Amino acid sequence: xxQQRVVLKNCEVIDPKRIDSYLESGGFKALAKAxxxxxxxxxxxxxxxxxxxxxxxxxxxxxxxWEGACTAPGDIKYVICNADEGEVGTFxxxxxxxxxxxxxxxxxxxxxxxxxxxxxxxxxxxxxxxxLDHLQNAIEQAKQKGYMNGFSLEIREGAGAYICGEExxxxxxxxxxxxxxxxxxxxxTTSGLWGKPTIINNVETLMNIPPIIxxxxxxxxxxxxxxSKGTKVFSVSGDVGKPGVYEMVLGSPLRELVEELAMAKSxxxxxxxxxxxxxxxxxxxxxPLAFEAVxxxxxxxVYNQSRDVIDIVRRTMEFLAEESCGKCTPCRQGTEVMxxxxxxxxxxxxxxxxxxxxxxxxxxxxxxxxxxxxxxAPNAVMxxxxxxxxxxxxxxxx
Amino acid sequence: xxxxxxVTPAKDRADLVECLKEAQRQYGYVxxxxxxxxxxxxxxxxxxxxxxxxFYSYISTRxxxxxxIRVCKSLPCYLKSAExxxxxxxxxLGIGVGETTADGRFSFELTNCIGLCDQAPAMLxxxxxHVDLTPEKIKQxxxxxx
Numbered sequence: 001x002x003q004q005r006v007v008l009k010n011c012e013v014i015d016p017k018r019i020d021s022y023l024e025s026g027g028f029k030a031l032a033k034a035x036x037x038x039x040x041x042x043x044x045x046x047x048x049x050x051x052x053x054x055x056x057x058x059x060x061x062x063x064x065x066w067e068g069a070c071t072a073p074g075d076i077k078y079v080i081c082n083a084d085e086g087e088v089g090t091f092x093x094x095x096x097x098x099x100x101x102x103x104x105x106x107x108x109x110x111x112x113x114x115x116x117x118x119x120x121x122x123x124x125x126x127x128x129x130x131x132l133d134h135l136q137n138a139i140e141q142a143k144q145k146g147y148m149n150g151f152s153l154e155i156r157e158g159a160g161a162y163i164c165g166e167e168x169x170x171x172x173x174x175x176x177x178x179x180x181x182x183x184x185x186x187x188x189t190t191s192g193l194w195g196k197p198t199i200i201n202n203v204e205t206l207m208n209i210p211p212i213i214x215x216x217x218x219x220x221x222x223x224x225x226x227x228s229k230g231t232k233v234f235s236v237s238g239d240v241g242k243p244g245v246y247e248m249v250l251g252s253p254l255r256e257l258v259e260e261l262a263m264a265k266s267x268x269x270x271x272x273x274x275x276x277x278x279x280x281x282x283x284x285x286x287x288p289l290a291f292e293a294v295x296x297x298x299x300x301x302v303y304n305q306s307r308d309v310i311d312i313v314r315r316t317m318e319f320l321a322e323e324s325c326g327k328c329t330p331c332r333q334g335t336e337v338m339x340x341x342x343x344x345x346x347x348x349x350x351x352x353x354x355x356x357x358x359x360x361x362x363x364x365x366x367x368x369x370x371x372x373x374x375x376x377a378p379n380a381v382m383x384x385x386x387x388x389x390x391x392x393x394x395x396x397x398x
Numbered sequence: 399x400x401x402x403x404x405v406t407p408a409k410d411r412a413d414l415v416e417c418l419k420e421a422q423r424q425y426g427y428v429x430x431x432x433x434x435x436x437x438x439x440x441x442x443x444x445x446x447x448x449x450x451x452x453f454y455s456y457i458s459t460r461x462x463x464x465x466x467i468r469v470c471k472s473l474p475c476y477l478k479s480a481e482x483x484x485x486x487x488x489x490x491l492g493i494g495v496g497e498t499t500a501d502g503r504f505s506f507e508l509t510n511c512i513g514l515c516d517q518a519p520a521m522l523x524x525x526x527x528h529v530d531l532t533p534e535k536i537k538q539x540x541x542x543x544x
Contacts, residue, residue, distance in 0.1 A: 085513055086510075086511065086513075087511070088472045088473055088474070088510070088511040088515075089472075089473065089474050089511065089515050090511075090513065090515075091513040091514060091515055091516055093513075094513045094514075125513070126454075126456045127509075127512040127513060127522065128513065129525040130525055130526065130527060157419070158454075158456075159415055159418070159419060159454035159455075159456045159457050160454050160455035160456030160457070160509075161453065161454050161455065162510060162511075173415065174412065175411070175412050176410075176411050176412040176413060176414035176415050176416075176450070177414075177450060178449055178450050178453040179453065179454075235515065235516065236516075237474040237477075237515035237516055237518060238473070238474055238477050238515075239477060243515070243516040243517075243518075244516050245516070271473075274511075301473060301474055301477075301515075303477070307477075312473065315472075315473055315476065316473065319472060319473075319510055319511075322510065323510065325453075
């Protein structure tokens with residue numbers, strides 16, 4: 001299955017500073033169609049039928065989310081675009097925001113029609129502050145051309161916190177609080193930002209909306225696999241000849257992305273989905289890139305034969321320990337303890353008993369953490385124990 | 399420390415992060431006086447404001463230099479020898495991570511992934527991205543910050 005440009009079709013094609021350039025390539029036609037020819041119910045059912053799933057990592061069906069907020073009672077509703085791309089090794093949203101802010105705005109406006117929201121926010125990570133004026137310019141131009149139609153779109157900047165990419169922490173951050181995960185239920189679709197029905201979608205998810213509205217759910221769902229429709233934008237980095245952003249039909253084999261497109265050689269392992277993602281050894285390169293196999297937010301970090309697995313996992317866990325919001329004990333303590341144990345293995349001071357402890361702790365964290373961070377934090381540990389157990393055993397203190 | 403409690407009073411709880419960032423821009427960090435003033439204007443406890451200020455890594459409760467260097471230490475940059483960049487910055491400025499130069503010109507920090515992995519190793523100085531770094535480039539880059 002080849003590369004295909006759906007999300008990135010305007011990138012490097014239009015001038016992202018001029019709305020006219022976007023209009024010339026068919027921009028805002030989907031919004032006009034959604035506003036003039038479709039009811040909110042028709043929009044949500046089209047998205048539902050397309051099979052589009054969230055591109056931020058969790059893969060929740062987008063249409064079901066929208067339907068929940070659409071049917072939730074209340075006059076005030078919100079659309080939030082999650083541009084807090086913080087997963088290690090992910091930079092596709094940065095590329096999209098830079099190259100095609102208009103499709104994103106169009107997607108947000110269609111989402112607003114679908115759920116009956118008059119207010120939207122783009123939550124932009126602090127690290128991308130240099131994109132703020134650029135995005136603001138795109139919003140201003142859309143306003144001047146009359147596309148906002150009473151909808152107000154504001155950019156809220158983060159202040160440096162990985163956890164704020166988690167939807168409930170993100171909402172707390174917009175509310176001016178510490179960005180800590182919330183207990184759920186209630187879910188954002190009924191009680192989100194300031195307790196109002198809210199949908200939160202990743203940048204890339206919203207980029208898919210205009211083409212689906214324009215070409216129909218049937219067109220979209222022809223691409224991909226049974227459970228993963230459409231394309232995915234991947235951020236490839238690490239030991240590769242050509243790092244960068246690649247868009248592929250879902251279900252494409254990892255090998256095609258890593259070896260054929262990004263030109264990696266002698267791959268030892270690939271980390272897919274960043275710090276909370278999965279680890280696959282070099283002999284599993286035929287694994288399809290899909291929700292039912294490995295995907296996450298599409299961060300693909302490649303490590304060659306010269307790399308030390310324990311060092312990679314240790315650094316991954318240090319990152320998670322630093323970025324845990326600290327609200328729930330399994331994640332706050334679990335990530336710290338795991339980082340300490342992994343550090344001992346790294347120094348050749350591990351013990352067989354501690355290998356068992358890592359496994360026990362992993363299952364406790366997966367089961368009892370409050371949000372995706374703690375639940376997925378043990379992934380790298382569990383996967384490396386499965387595929388590279390010898391590396392651990394060779395680091396047991398003699 | 400006179401005059402350090404002066405920031406636009408917060409009217410809305412939702413503005414707290416923005417107000418803290420404003421203080422950060424104005425003073426280079428968030429002084430205690432600002433924390434107290436914000437707590438008062440929002441009628442919330444001081445510890446709540448401090449809790450928010452200390453939560454975010456781009457808001458500092460200790461004084462920082464005029465320019466803040468943040469070298470990325472996450473895996474994609476690490477694979478591209480980010481440690482050589484850290485050494486080059488330390489050598490050029492004569493300070494270690496977490497320190498500020500005596501003249502207050504630079505603070506040297508490390509940061510987690512900044513989303514520039516395709517152009518690693520990378521760093522931010524204030525809000526500006528610097529990519530495809532080599533130890534040789536560091537001197538030249540630092541020259542442009544005063």
